[in-house]
Amino acid sequence: MRQVVILGSTGSIGVSTLSVLAQHSQSFQVLALTAASQVDKLLAQCLQFKPRYAAMFDAKAAAELSFQLKQAGSTTEVLSGHAALCQLAGHPDADIVMAAIVGAAGLLPTLAAVEQGKTVLLANKEALVMTGELFINKVKQHGATLLPIDSEHNAIFQCLPAALQQHTHDQRIQDFGISKLLLTGSGGPFLTTPLAQFDAITPAQAVAHPNWSMGQKISVDSATMMNKGLEFIEARWLFNCAADDIEVVIHPQSIIHSMVQYTDGSILAQLGQPDMRTPIAHALAFPGRMASPVAPLNFKQLRDFTFTEPEPERYPNLYLAIEACRAGQGATTALNAANEVAVAAFLAGQIRFTDIARVNSACLTQFVGFRASALDDIVALDQQARQSAQDTLRKLA
Ligand code: NAD
Ligand code: MG
Missing domain, CATH: 3.40.50.720 (NAD(P)-binding Rossmann-like Domain)
Known part of the structure; x- marks a missing residue:
């Protein structure tokens, strides 16, 4: 037991x-x-x-x-x-x-x-x-x-060679013939919404994800694609790789949960229903396998299977997160803090959907060069960034 x-x-x-x-x-x-x-x-x-x-x-x-x-x-x-x-x-x-x-x-x-x-x-x-x-x-x-547990990272983990799965934190993916991690995302509920309508997006519309049923914060993050941005940074740490090793691909059906590209041209993908009980069962049983309540995919019923690139004007938060990932630890700590403040304010009806990126961008600009490696410094920076985000909120209101 x-x-x-x-x-x-x-x-x-x-x-x-x-x-x-x-x-x-x-x-x-x-x-x-x-x-x-x-x-x-x-x-x-x-x-x-x-x-x-x-x-x-x-x-x-x-x-x-x-x-x-x-x-x-x-x-x-x-x-x-x-x-x-x-x-x-x-x-x-x-x-x-x-x-x-x-x-x-x-x-x-x-x-x-x-x-x-x-x-x-x-x-x-x-x-x-x-x-x-x-x-x-x-x-x-x-x-x-x-x-x-994050479905994308769980998918990538499942597509790694077993020898690398045991040592993801201290081996280089290149030494296992991997050339890229392909992070898929659905694009959220506003993939095709005209940009001119973005200012009017309500919290209820933002949390209504087309494929996944999730908590409120991550649902808003999925709509802005900040979620994919946070996952980009998460992948950088989980798989000991650089920003250049990760690419984001929009796949609206959420059937492929992410992929690993090898130098010989092979790409391995993990597929399944968009249901978190699959990655959860995988991790609970690892390195074995066990049943979950999730039904397998039925390929006879799958229709569209499409892929696009995330547009920068539609998903500014994704690109802020990638910029922060390249800038380093202080930037990612500050951006995460600002985003938590901004999403809470949006859910409370205090700011517009498009203001989330404004709050995040202002905070990133302020803290982009900051360094924080000890826990006390990270927690202090998190608090400073929250203050700064609150200041931006007041200016927007
Ligand atoms: P949720 O809002 O549904 O649940 C959050 C849980 O955290 C609740 O049990 C709540 O009581 C608890 N909690 C909140 N604040 C707390 C506090 N101050 N002290 C103690 N407990 C507190 O969120 P969720 O969708 O289940 O997401 C949880 C985490 O998993 C998030 O970090 C999210 O990014 C990640 N995640 C979620 C999904 C998903 O499908 N929901 C997928 C991938 C990753
Ligand atoms: Mg995810």
């Missing part, structure tokens, strides 16, 4: 993870479930999966959860606060930690799992984008195993 901790169990990835685990209760046990503040959802999950621990970021929500669990006769122990999330992520009995908190809030709990040498299933791409080299160095230093 492998013991699993889920950071962010009430979110889209958390729920998908539990759906896979429910099918494999003879091999995996849920040690801990954690969430921000959604009591009802975490309560139902605790009653179904009977974890030893549950933790909530919000203290009042934790107290409510504890009360409800006791009423229901549950023995799950409830903890609260950020320190509790870190404690559970590094719990001595945990084998696998699913890092599925959204945004910078997930950084320290994810690092806590890395520092205890756990098998870390990484969905929380912002944590890696924020800290890059520091994150990967900790993985190496503590002998942690880092497996990508």
Whole structure:
């Protein structure tokens, strides 16, 4: 029995993870479930999966959860606060930690799992984008195993030679005959929307992704293609490569989840339904395989299978992220912070869809030359960039 901790169990990835685990209760046990503040959802999950621990970021929500669990006769122990999330992520009995908190809030709990040498299933791409080299160095230093959950990175990982899969952080992809990583993206809901209509895009339109069902923040990031930009930076760190080794291709059907191009002209791709339970099952079972609730593709029903290039005017955020990736760690930390502030403001109805790129661009211009490698410096830079993004928001309002 492998013991699993889920950071962010009430979110889209958390729920998908539990759906896979429910099918494999003879091999995996849920040690801990954690969430921000959604009591009802975490309560139902605790009653179904009977974890030893549950933790909530919000203290009042934790107290409510504890009360409800006791009423229901549950023995799950409830903890609260950020320190509790870190404690559970590094719990001595945990084998696998699913890092599925959204945004910078997930950084320290994810690092806590890395520092205890756990098998870390990484969905929380912002944590890696924020800290890059520091994150990967900790993985190496503590002998942690880092497996990508993001569907593109999971696809690329599956297309790598087995010898490279064991050492993605310290080998060069070129030494394995790889010439390029091809990152596919759907282009989001506004792939064909006339640019003149972009100012009027509402949060409800932006979160309605054509292929994937996801949390709000990543859905907006998919609409701006900042998500692909963050994934570009994520790929640079996960696969120890340079910006020049990565190319973004729009593939609106989301059937190919990404590809690896070899020097002999071969391109290997991973295909499947756009359903996160496939990469989750892959990572849980790695290096083996196990069933997931996802049906295989039916090629008799597949019609269009198309590819285009992302237009810079349509997706300025993608190009800001690539620029930041080339500039270095300070730039990527600052851009990620600005984007979290901008997306939250857009979802709250404070700025227009097109303002997200304005906030991000202003912040990148300000911090592009910054360097930050120690954790304290990175966290300080993240805070400075958030302040700067707030200043831009005030100017836009
Ligand atoms: P979501 O918004 O649906 O869920 C986020 C989870 O994080 C919730 O359980 C929430 O309670 C928890 N959380 C939020 N703030 C917290 C805090 N301060 N402390 C503790 N917990 C907190 O998000 P999601 O779509 O599941 O995405 C999670 C992560 O996975 C993101 O980083 C996203 O980029 C990545 N990801 C998601 C998908 C997807 O299909 N949803 C695909 C690839 C990558
Ligand atoms: Mg992805």
